[in-house]
Amino acid sequence: MATPLRMRLLGQQIVDDLRRRIIHGDIAHGARLVETEIADEYEVSRGPVRDALTLLATEGLVYKGRQGYIVRGLGEQDVRDMYEVRVAFEEIAVEHIVSSDASVSWEGMESALAGMESALGQDDIGAYAQSDLTFHDELIKDSGNQRMIGFWHTLMPTFSVMLEVTNAQDVDLTPSFDDHVAILQSLRKGTSVDVQTLVNRHLDGSLRRMMRALQQQN
Known part of the structure; x- marks a missing residue:
């Protein structure tokens, strides 16, 4: 039933x-x-x-x-492990997107960027976090790898809350927004190494902020 x-x-x-x-x-x-x-x-x-x-x-x-x-909560190793998986997923997604023969729809990431910009103007950390996560969700979905998308969606709710924590660490979210603009622009140019470098730098910053928040909790 x-x-x-x-x-x-x-x-x-x-x-x-x-x-x-x-x-x-x-x-x-x-x-x-x-x-x-x-x-x-x-x-x-x-x-x-x-x-x-x-x-x-x-x-x-x-x-x-x-x-x-x-x-059990989230320990430092848990967070490192989750970000390691996420980096791998996004690197795979980038490689799929830039090497795809089929045209990629950029509407999802563009819409998420617009949401981030709006939230930035209103100083709404919660809305920014959700649009931020939506951007990365659209990036992974655009890979077309259905297995990876399914695995990602099991991690996504936890990352949603983690983003609230990491974004609260930032006095100014403009650098984060600029990172996402650069990632999308580089994706459009189709150079996977450049995009992966940008993604790795962005997620490494997010990881460091999350680790700092955990240390403050403890």
Whole structure:
């Protein structure tokens, strides 16, 4: 029997909120998450909570203990590993795009850039983070590698929150925006080595900011 839509939506809202609280450090490493207590907090049944905790476990943010789930959070090695995978994905995507015989639609990345520029003008860090992630999502989707796209989408929710953390480290997001403009311009020129250099530099900066945020949490 299919899961009712309302229950699925509740589960998604709960997992999004818990993921954000864990990565931002609002729920501490080692904290115990009990289904009944979380259900009471969100005023829902245990079903959506169970689904949310199961998904967080697959993402590596919690693990199953004897009495409920335990918060694992993100350690420095976790973050390094995730960025290593992301760099590999984006390098592959760049190579596919610049070597593709088929014409690439630039609309997705252009739209994301417009969103970033708008958020920059409004000093809206949250909106900037989402448009930033959308840009990279469009980059990976334009590769046409369906397996890689599927794997990326399992990591994307965690990166979404991580971007909120890293962007909050920046007093001025203009250099980040300029990086994305340069990446798209270089992609259009079709020189993979140049684009990969830009992508690596950009993601390395994001990694360093995330590591700094983790150190501050600890």
